[in-house]
Amino acid sequence: MSAKHLLRGFDSPTRLKGEVAEQFDNLWHTGLMTERYIRNPNTKCVVCGKPIYKRPIEIKRNSKRVYCSASCYGISCRKEIPCIICGKMILSGLHKKTCSRSCANKHRTGIKYKLNRPKDKVKNYQSLKIRLLQQRGKICERCHYDKYEILQVHHKDKNRLNNNLSNLELICPNCHYEKHFLLTSWLNKKEGGQDGNARVLKTRERKL
Numbered sequence: 001m002s003a004k005h006l007l008r009g010f011d012s013p014t015r016l017k018g019e020v021a022e023q024f025d026n027l028w029h030t031g032l033m034t035e036r037y038i039r040n041p042n043t044k045c046v047v048c049g050k051p052i053y054k055r056p057i058e059i060k061r062n063s064k065r066v067y068c069s070a071s072c073y074g075i076s077c078r079k080e081i082p083c084i085i086c087g088k089m090i091l092s093g094l095h096k097k098t099c100s101r102s103c104a105n106k107h108r109t110g111i112k113y114k115l116n117r118p119k120d121k122v123k124n125y126q127s128l129k130i131r132l133l134q135q136r137g138k139i140c141e142r143c144h145y146d147k148y149e150i151l152q153v154h155h156k157d158k159n160r161l162n163n164n165l166s167n168l169e170l171i172c173p174n175c176h177y178e179k180h181f182l183l184t185s186w187l188n189k190k191e192g193g194q195d196g197n198a199r200v201l202k203t204r205e206r207k208l
Contacts, residue, residue, distance in 0.1 A: 045067050046066065046072075054066045125165075131165075132153065141169055141171055142172075152170075152171060153170060154170070157178075
């Protein structure tokens with residue numbers, strides 16, 4: 001049944017009954033209705049103020065917060081904060097305090113920045129290594145490996161915040177790795193201890 005046939009002879013939607021009324025209700029949202037069957041506006045969009053028609057139950061359910069389109073609904077979902085300089089509203093999701101570069105420059109006026117590089121872990125580690133090299137020599141304290149460029153600073157109590165010289169040891173990467181990871185190696189867990197580790201290595205040598 002066509003749209004013209006459905007709407008023929010009806011002056012208003014209230015005259016439709018039964019199956020025809022159900023089909024007319026499905027047709028209502030398709031945009032195929034003629035101009036005289038568009039309902040009169042009974043409310044306004046809360047964003048743009050455009051007069052629109054909404055069902056009374058929908059207006060009641062949404063506490064009179066109705067929208068004319070999806071774009072207006074999206075605008076209403078925005079969370080905005082004012083610019084701390086000019087007061088212009090900006091999106092809060094951008095994590096900005098100012099709306100533009102000019103406002104940002106005004107906000108930074110009078111701020112004093114540190115010129116030198118702040119103390120960090122890299123600088124601290126380098127200074128510790130240089131101090132140990134000067135006091136204890138340029139060799140590994142365990143195996144006497146003499147390539148000091150790759151020597152590492154080891155904390156005996158495994159606390160990196162404890163930089164007392166009595167707690168520090170200058171060792172090569174091999175000794176350092178052996179100290180930290182030998183007992184927790186997956187080979188030990190699989191075969192059981194250092195003996196198991198040796199057995200696995202011998203087995204691999206035989207295969208090669």
